[in-house]
Amino acid sequence: MKKLLLGIFLLFSVNILALDAHFRLGGITNSSSYNKESGSFENYAPTFGVEVTQSFALADLGVGIAYNKSADEVEVETVPVYGLAKFNFFPLIPVQPYIVGKLGRVLYTDDDYRDKDGSLYYGAGVGMYFFNMEAELLYSRTKMDDDNLNQVSLVVGFSIF
Numbered sequence: 291m292k293k294l295l296l297g298i299f300l301l302f303s304v305n306i307l308a309l310d311a312h313f314r315l316g317g318i319t320n321s322s323s324y325n326k327e328s329g330s331f332e333n334y335a336p337t338f339g340v341e342v343t344q345s346f347a348l349a350d351l352g353v354g355i356a357y358n359k360s361a362d363e364v365e366v367e368t369v370p371v372y373g374l375a376k377f378n379f380f381p382l383i384p385v386q387p388y389i390v391g392k393l394g395r396v397l398y399t400d401d402d403y404r405d406k407d408g409s410l411y412y413g414a415g416v417g418m419y420f421f422n423m424e425a426e427l428l429y430s431r432t433k434m435d436d437d438n439l440n441q442v443s444l445v446v447g448f449s450i451f
Contacts, residue, residue: 308345309451310352312424314338316445318358335359337443340450341374350376354392358441366439368432369398370411378419386419396432409434422449 318337339356352374360367372394378386396409413430424447432439 309342310345310350311340311342311450312447313340313450314356314424314426314445314447316426316443318441318443320439320441337445339445341447343374343376348378348381350374350378350388352376355397358443366399366432368396368409368411368439370394370396370430370432372411372413376417384420388417388419390415390417390426390428392428392430399432399434423447 315336315338317334319334335358337356337358339354341352341354343350343352353372354374355369355371358368358370372392374390374392376388376390378388380386390413392411392413394411396411399409410433411430413428415426415428417424417426417428426443426445426447428443428445430441430443432441
């Protein structure tokens with residue numbers, strides 16, 4: 291029993307300083323209609339943000355903030371802040387695939403059609419860690435009254451520390 295407790299203590303004491311931060315750049319597109327505009331994958335807009343995570347045994351838990359610029363047809367810019375969980379299934383190999391879930395609120399929305407702040411934001415996707423970088427494909431939804439802004443993003447993250 292003492293060896294088990296000592297092992298758990300050592301595992302958590304090593305991970306207590308294992309904070310990871312990634313600066314993320316990518317593209318985002320609209321996957322469905324919003325305000326009765328036709329949705330398509332033809333118009334991309336830049337997205338960037340920062341995520342800070344704490345590593346645990348099979349999961350990374352953390353927080354993030356992003357800026358999603360508006361695409362041409364749907365003129366909505368959002369700044370979501372969110373909590374996230376990334377589940378690594380192979381934590382000991384150099385290239386680590388993961389699934390991710392995000393949940394949070396939109397701090398700012400620049401919307402030509404509505405004036406909404408504090409909307410619900412959530413997303414799910416897949417990604418991969420490789421060396422000091424990450425790549426992620428994410429489907430996200432921003433809930434706005436009777437309508438939703440659905441988006442797909444592809445981002446690459448670079449380790450800050």
